[in-house]
Amino acid sequence: MSSKKEKPFHSLFAGATAGAVEAFVTYPTEYVKTRSQFGGKREPPLTIIRETLHSQGVRGLYAGCTALVVGNSAKAGVRFLSYDKFKQVLADKDGKVSAPRSLLAGLGAGVMEAIFAVTPSETIKTKLIDDAKRPQPRFRGLLHGTASIVREEGLRGIYRGLFPVMMRQGANSAIRFTTYTTLKQFVQSRTRSGQTLPSSVTFGIGAIAGLVTVYTTMPLDVIKTRMQSLEARAHYRNSLHCAYRIFTEEGVLRFWTGTTPRLVRLVMSGGIVFTIYEKVIILVGGRET
Template sequence: MPRVVPPIEGRASDVDISPSLVESIAGFTAGVVATLAVHPFDVLKTRLQLNQATRLEFGSSWRILRSIVQNEGNYRGLYRGLMPNMIGNSTSWGLYFFWYVSTSDLKDAFRKYRGGDRKLSSAEYFAASGTSGVLTAICTNPIWVIKTRMLSSGRDAPGAYRGVLHGTVQIMRNEGILGFYRGLIPSLFGVSHGAIQFVAYEQLKNHRRAQKPGAHLSNWDFLTLSALSKMLAGSVTYPYQVVRSRLQTYEATQHYRSASDLVFQIWRKEGVRGFYKGLAPNIIRVLPSTCVTFLVYENTKFYLPQFYAANF
């Protein structure tokens, strides 16, 4: 595990490099590393979300993983759809931190509007993170459509996309530009996930700082707080991910008239549990993903200005 260093707040402004650029690079790098670390869990989660059986049997996750390894190109099958997932995650984290964390972000706009350096309320944190999430969701939805379809099937399955470019061409040819925005509505509802996470994260961080007056929070503090906030947000908002995944599949238009029709069908055929399929692997995936993301993010934000100052 890399050496943990305490992040220095405001460090990015000590050198001649744009703080927004530092935040974007840190978020982008964190997204790449986290995706590489936990992608197989994302494949498993997607397959479970698309399983329409009334109830899953014990050991379903293991059987799906074993089937992928045996029938979809050995362990390479566990990294099916890695490229769109990496592009989507790295871009999402880069954009999100650019809009949310940098010194020119929405939080500073709220502070200037209210006057002074007063701490933001939970509602203001929610508005800032929610707005950032909406912008990010609109920008990245096309890549999530391709990613979901690639993760839902093996490379040799009939009609499966061979890669990002092939998927892009097929969607444009067969569905038009609107095909890239399937599942956008549930994704926008899912913005509440990030908003809840960051509200909880900021409040937990403020509480922790009150316990350590005058001291910088360590990366271990950030990792613990981010994990707790992620677990809370994930448990509350998970159903939208199931709805979004099913709306983004190859044949979604043949089975569902709308998002509300899909919700009704899941409720009628699968019950409440249907909205939480894949939750366990999702939690297993997001916790290390969140920890890796924030560890890489904080270290990149700390070292990048020093590297820039030393070499430029």
Template sequence: MATKRKDPALYTLTAGSFAGAIEATITYPTEFVKTQLQLQDGAKGQVAALPGAKAPKGPIDILVSTVRNQGISAVYRGLSAMIIGNTAKAGVRFFAFDQFKELLKDSEGKTTGARSVLAGLGAGMTEALLVVTPSETIKTKLIHDGNSAKPQYRGLVHGVQSIVKAEGLGGIYRGVIPVMARQGANSAVRFGVYSALNDLLKARLEPGAKVPAAYTFGIGAIAGIVTVYSTMPLDVVKTKMQGLNAKQLYNGVFDCFWKVFKNEGLLSFWKGATPRLARLSMSGGIVFSIYENTMVVLRRFDDPAPLRS
């Protein structure tokens, strides 16, 4: 019986990066709205106490008021940082997940549900350290800066230069602990749920049959939904710690957790859940669908069957 050939690392990295870039571009407005909601200070009704900033009310109000006052391009502020980060993140995520899965295979060469969760956890922690923290910090600061009467950043490059000049390299690594915790939990939950549902689905299909694209999108979306509500508190704290004035407001992760709870209440840890749910339910389907179909195309380069004339 022929054994299944392992996909080259370059394929998983390429497919993951391509999927991440497409997903970021499609879903960015929901990320913009989520970040704005999380930057609100529930106690003061202000957007993280920036001078001259007006507090948006909800997801629709944020979109409408932003477009009305600043134009449609304003809801894509920070997109360049997100695309670069998401492209690298997705590539690292799938590559790392594939490597961790290989390491965690049992004696029969199989990866159980629990081992898939561990592989996802490892992939999430890896992507958080290498890619997500700096890209998310820059994105959050660019969005937050846009709320002030006189924005100080003139774009991605100028923003990065200004942050590093003012705060050093540590300035783009704000919130690294909650980011690592969030990304680890994100990937553990998402890959765990996706792998479990995918295995259940494959068990009902004929041996060797390809999983329909619509099914892949559906189970990817379900995995995204479960991920949102289980990791939302970490996402809120991450955003708070990456704001422009976070250094003055919070003395670490636990201090941030406590102040958010004390000043804004328990439910504030799920602030921005609706736009994040909209994004992750779509992104799960988009990323896994594009990834799987890109892998199909890449695998054709290794097809040993001779080309027919």
């Protein structure tokens, strides 16, 4: 994310590669986070891991993984491509982007990824995880699960929870990119001009960006999960009704359920995605001078 322009195709390719790798490496934390956010009794992360391993083995921790890997790859590609485009439009005459404009670019990128990638993949992933915890799961995998959802609920079934996803992804990208860009520019201002930052520094900056993102967007993530669960239609009229019921029936702290596994994932995610993105962009010569 330097002041040099990324070529569109290379930005898309680098982002998609980074997203796929990150999703597979961190998926068990996503599984645990999603399980902990469903309604009913509260299950501590270690209890979910122990029960899943006992009943389904390691494979159980990867229920719905394919949907997230495919979706995360598309999401990251759309995110980086959109962010770069918005950033170029909002840059000043010297090619620099201020923090407020970076926030706006990130918000726009988040909305784009929510519409074109995140909502369908997240809905399918959430329903697959919800189904997997049943004694007799209905879905036999990604393709069968997707076909069943579309057949029973139509395309609307895989776009359930679009509004909270748009809000979450917009906030995610706005906060993450702004934090990352601001910290990176700060570090670069204290190094020699033109010097490439070490991978360890890039990973650290990305991890901090992930940490900030988690605590500020967690309520939106909980609402999103509830709206995409198999029982959502029976309990919630819309996202606002869902938020109201959680607040009045379960308390405000319920909005931060699943923070620990999501924190682990996004801290790792921030480090992995930005590090891989920067490396792939350099490898394919994707930056215009």
